[in-house]
Every structure is written in structure tokens, then in C-alpha cells.
Amino acid sequence: MEGDYRDPPPPGKYAKLYDQSKRSMKRxxxxxxxxxxxxxxxxxxxxxxxxxxxxxxxxxxVTHFHVLARFAPLTAAGRPSVQDLKRTARHYLGVAKKVSSRTLSDAGLVRRGGVWGVRGLERPVRNRAHQLNVAQYIRDHAKEGAVVWSTISKESQ
Incomplete structure (x- = not known):
């Protein structure tokens, strides 16, 4: 796919894909x-x-979440393998999604049957600069109305 948050695709580029996605939703x-x-x-x-x-x-x-976390233990070389990182990240993010969905439905805030989409996109952090950029990106979502939980920032809600 073309484009990202720094260089978005032209308006309407993915309109057909978006419409197909909307039609395929069961609820x-x-x-x-x-x-x-x-x-x-x-x-x-x-x-x-x-x-x-x-x-x-x-x-x-309102419709999505972002997480910055370490999911796999470090190896003797000082970093987890990409394979282990993706497998464990996917598993534990699935657990977190399940827990939050159940909590929201038990509180009567959403219908039973799920809140989050299937899977997600797990991306390993490449280096310290990337980690800092991701952390800021996540915290900046508060400006858009997101609720932020942070071990570092005092601005957590």
C-alpha cells in the first residue's frame, strides 16, 4: 500500500478498498x-x-489502539528474535483485546461479540530513536481524544 502518516496517499486512492471493507463487516x-x-x-x-x-x-x-511494549525476553545476544517477538506480541495483544472487550461488555458499554478487529500490525522497534518516536506518536494521540497510559509521561489519563 502506498502512503503513511508522513506522506498520505491522494484522497480517494483506497476508496474502493474502504467500501469493500465496510460491506464485509458483520456488525x-x-x-x-x-x-x-x-x-x-x-x-x-x-x-x-x-x-x-x-x-x-x-x-x-475512538476506533483503535497503539502499544509500545517489550513482549519477548532478551536473548544472550541482547535482543529477541523477530519470530519470537511477533508470535508473543500477537498472542499477548490478543489477550489484552479479549480482556478489554469482556470488561467493556460486562460494564454494558458495548455489545458482546468483540470490539477490536482481528489481529493487528506488530512492528519491532528498530533502535532507540525509533522507540522514542513511537512513544511520542502514541502519547500524541491524547490530542485526538485518546486515553493514554504511560510509564514515562506524567500526562497519563
């Missing part, structure tokens, strides 16, 4: 209100921390 999209975002953020953070994940930053917005 209306879930849009989280502020109370639901707070509850989902807390549930996800607690779920990840409960499993020993090194959580740095987490944001939960």
Missing part, C-alpha cells in the same frame, strides 16, 4: 466513548502487566 463499527476508552485502556494495561509484559505506552482512541 456496525464500534466507536468508543470516553468512559469506554478509559476502561479499555486500564483493562489492556492491567492485562499486559499481569502477564509480565514491559509496557511503556498505550493509547486507546
Amino acid at each position: 456496525p463499527p464500534v466507536k468508543l466513548k470516553v468512559q469506554a476508552r478509559r476502561l479499555a485502556c486500564r483493562a489492556m494495561a492491567e492485562g499486559l502487566l499481569h502477564h509480565g509484559i514491559e509496557l511503556v505506552d498505550l493509547s486507546v482512541g
Whole structure:
């Protein structure tokens, strides 16, 4: 796919793909209100921390979330393998999504049956500069109304 947040694609470039995606949905999209975002953020953070994940930053917005965390233990070489990182990240993010969905439905804030899309996009952090950029990107979502949980920033909600 062409484009990213720094250099977005031209307007309408993916309109057909977007329309197809909307038609394939089995239920209306879930849009989280502020109370639901707070509850989902807390549930996800607690779920990840409960499993020993090194959580740095987490944001939960109206329709999506972002996480910066270490999911795999370091190897003798000082870093996890990409294979282990992706497998464990996918598993624990699935657990966090399940916990938050259950918490939200138990609180009556969403219908049972899921809140989050299937899977997600896990990207390993390449270096320290990338880590700092990702952390700032996640925290900046607060400006868009996201609820942010952070071990570093005092601005967590």
C-alpha cells in the first residue's frame, strides 16, 4: 500500500478498498466513548502487566489502539528474535483485546461479540530513536481524544 502518516496517499486512492471493507463487516463499527476508552485502556494495561509484559505506552482512541511494549525476553545476544517477538506480541495483544472487550461488555458499554478487529500490525522497534518516536506518536494521540497510559509521561489519563 502506498502512503503513511508522513506522506498520505491522494484522497480517494483506497476508496474502493474502504467500501469493500465496510460491506464485509458483520456488525456496525464500534466507536468508543470516553468512559469506554478509559476502561479499555486500564483493562489492556492491567492485562499486559499481569502477564509480565514491559509496557511503556498505550493509547486507546475512538476506533483503535497503539502499544509500545517489550513482549519477548532478551536473548544472550541482547535482543529477541523477530519470530519470537511477533508470535508473543500477537498472542499477548490478543489477550489484552479479549480482556478489554469482556470488561467493556460486562460494564454494558458495548455489545458482546468483540470490539477490536482481528489481529493487528506488530512492528519491532528498530533502535532507540525509533522507540522514542513511537512513544511520542502514541502519547500524541491524547490530542485526538485518546486515553493514554504511560510509564514515562506524567500526562497519563
